[in-house]
Amino acid sequence: MEGIDMIxxxxxxxxxxxxxxxxxxxxxxxxxxxxxxxxLQSITMAMGSHTLAGIYHVCQMxxxxxxxxxxxPAYLGRIGxxxxxxxxxxxxxxxxxDDGSKKMRPARYIALIAPLCAILLYLPNGLLKELPFxxxxxxxxxxxxxxxxxxxxLKHAMIPNLDFGFVKAIKPYNILxxxxxxxxxxxxxxxxxxxxxxxVIASVIFAGLCVALMVAAKKGAEKWTI
Numbered sequence: 001m002e003g004i005d006m007i008x009x010x011x012x013x014x015x016x017x018x019x020x021x022x023x024x025x026x027x028x029x030x031x032x033x034x035x036x037x038x039x040l041q042s043i044t045m046a047m048g049s050h051t052l053a054g055i056y057h058v059c060q061m062x063x064x065x066x067x068x069x070x071x072x073p074a075y076l077g078r079i080g081x082x083x084x085x086x087x088x089x090x091x092x093x094x095x096x097x098d099d100g101s102k103k104m105r106p107a108r109y110i111a112l113i114a115p116l117c118a119i120l121l122y123l124p125n126g127l128l129k130e131l132p133f134x135x136x137x138x139x140x141x142x143x144x145x146x147x148x149x150x151x152x153x154l155k156h157a158m159i160p161n162l163d164f165g166f167v168k169a170i171k172p173y174n175i176l177x178x179x180x181x182x183x184x185x186x187x188x189x190x191x192x193x194x195x196x197x198x199x200v201i202a203s204v205i206f207a208g209l210c211v212a213l214m215v216a217a218k219k220g221a222e223k224w225t226i
Contacts, residue, residue, distance in 0.1 A: 008196035012187070012203040013061065017054035019207030023047040023214045030218060037221050039088040043177075046084035047210065050184075053077025070134035075142055078184065082145035085177060089152035097159050097167055104159060111155035114178060115147040121185050125192050139188060146181055153177040169223035176213040183209055 027044025030036075053074045060074070098104050122143045126136055157174035161167050183206040190199035 005196050008200050012199045013054065013058055015207045016203050017051065017058065019210040020047045020051040020054060023210045024051050026214050039093055040217055040221055042084050042088035043213070043217055046081045049077050049080035049084060070132065071138040075138045078142045079145060081184070082142065082149045082181070085149040085181070086145055086152065089156060094152060097156050107155050107158040110158055111151055114150040114154040118143065118147045118150055118185060121189060125189055128192060131192055139192065142188065143185070146185055150178050150181040153181065170220035172216040173213060173220050176209055176216050180206065180209040180213055
């Protein structure tokens with residue numbers, strides 16, 4: 001059983017690592033050019049941040065026999081992952097998409113479902129007796145930016161198109177970003193509970209969403225600039 005568990009753990013580590021690394025390289029080559037929207041560069045940096053977290057975790061598994069508790073650079077990379085997604089959606093992008101009118105109000109309220117679900121998903125981690133308190137706090141630090149990230153992505157996915165062609169163009173990206181955020185939270189939850197089968201499934205889904213999101217973001221940006 002230990003051999004199977006170890007295989008599951010390595011799949012859960014390497015598959016997302018290769019996916020985020022590929023997405024980061026793809027983004028650097030395609031999006032870090034003059035005239036490209038800033039949000040494309042932000043999601044590229046999100047992938048880079050998660051890649052660094054994955055590299056640290058792999059090195060940790062190779063050099064230590066016991067799992068470390070408390071805050072590690074791996075958590076910092078995952079916090080950065082969500083912060084960069086917030087940077088891609090908040091500020092200028094949000095002001096353009098949401099003009100504050102009553103027409104946008106349903107999207108604002110319905111989008112609260114996403115952060116509520118994220119909060120509920122944290123509860124199994126926070127209530128897990130076997131999880132050290134320092135690790136619970138570290139996981140919470142990842143959850144906090146994730147709550148805001150999934151909210152803005154869901155809100156932008158539900159905003160009426162109106163006269164903004166790019167709002168419709170980036171909706172597939174926003175939908176995938178919501179799914180990606182929850183896939184990451186599910187990965188952390190499965191890892192804390194040592195649910196290896198669920199961890200592998202969530203990690204593979206996360207990896208697929210990373211690549212799909214980058215492609216969707218590229219296509220969306222191309223549509224609104226035509």
